[in-house]
Amino acid sequence: MTTAEIGGLTFQGTRQPNGLHFRRIIDWDSLPESKNQEEDRPNDHGSFGGGEDFRRGATTSIEGWFQGEDREEALLARRQILGALQGQDRRITVTDELGPTSRDVSVRRVTLGDIFGFRFEISVDMFAKDPRRYGPEVPESTGIPVAGGGLQWQVGSSGTFGGSGFFGGDTIFGGSDTGSAGLVWPITWESGGSDGRITVENDGNADTYSLLEITGGLEDGFSAVEVGTGREIRFERFIDSASTVYLNPRTGAAYIDEPGNDVSGYLTRADWFSIPPGGTSVIQFFPLGTVTGTPTLTARTAPAFW
Known part of the structure; x- marks a missing residue:
C-alpha cells in the first residue's frame, strides 16, 4: 500500500x-x-x-x-x-x-x-x-585510529608525521615507512584496535553525500579524508568534549551544536566529496592536536534516487 x-x-x-x-x-x-x-x-x-x-x-x-x-x-x-x-x-x-x-x-x-x-x-x-529522492539514512561511526594495546595516533598542527602528507608522505599512508613518532609500517592492528576508517555506501541511482558529525574533545580540530581520492575536509578549531560539529557536504554548511552557530570559517580545506550511484567511499578520521575526550566521526548516508 x-x-x-x-x-x-x-x-x-x-x-x-x-x-x-x-x-x-x-x-x-x-x-x-x-x-x-x-x-x-x-x-x-x-x-x-x-x-x-x-x-x-x-x-x-x-x-x-x-x-x-x-x-x-x-x-x-x-x-x-x-x-x-x-x-x-x-x-x-x-x-x-x-x-x-x-x-x-x-x-x-x-x-x-x-x-x-x-x-x-x-x-x-x-x-x-x-x-533527488532519498531513502532512510544509514549511520556509520568510528573513533580515532588506535592500535591494539592502546597506541593512539595524534596528528600535529601541520597534519603530518614527518612529511608533506599524512604519516610521512605525499599521500595517505604513503612515503617513508617511519614517521617522526618512530613507528614502522606496516602496522598490524591487534584485537581492540581501530583504523579510524568507515565505509559508506550509496545503494541509489544518483550521487549522494554523507552528513558528517564529529564529537570532541579535540584541541586543534580534525581531518576527514576520502581514501580513494585524497579529498580532505580539514577543520581547525578547539572542539569541547561535550560539543558536536555538523558538516553538510552538499551545501558546504558547518555548525557546532546548533544550526545558528556557523563555524564554516574554520574549514581550512573543504574538498567535499560525494558517493556515486551504487558505489562506496572510505573515510579516514584523524585528530589534530591533543585528544581530550573520545572523539567520534559519524557519517549519515541516505541513498539517492531519481
Missing part, C-alpha cells in the same frame, strides 16, 4: 471509510528538466554538447480528497490541513513496495474544494530545490 506523509498528514493510497486519500502523486519519480542549454551547430546538423547534465529542481503535486463523518469533522480537517502545510520547509515521504523515499520541499499552493457530503477535494503543489 502506498502512502504519502507531509507535515504530519498521511494520505492513504487505498480507499478507507474516512480520512485523507490521494488520487495520484504527480511527478514524484519523474526526471526533472535538464539545465543544459543546447547551441546549434552553424555549419552542420545537430547541436554542440552541453557539458554535464545537471537537473533543475523538482515539482510535484498531490491530488486527493478528505472524507469525514459529518460537516464539523470536515471543517476541522480543513483547518488542520492548512495549518500543517503553511510555511516553506516540509519533508514529504512516499512509501511504496520498495520502501520510503523523501524530498525536502516548499509548499507553493494548497487548494481545498467545497464540502459536499462531508467530503472535499485537495490539491498540494510543492517544489524541491534538490530534485
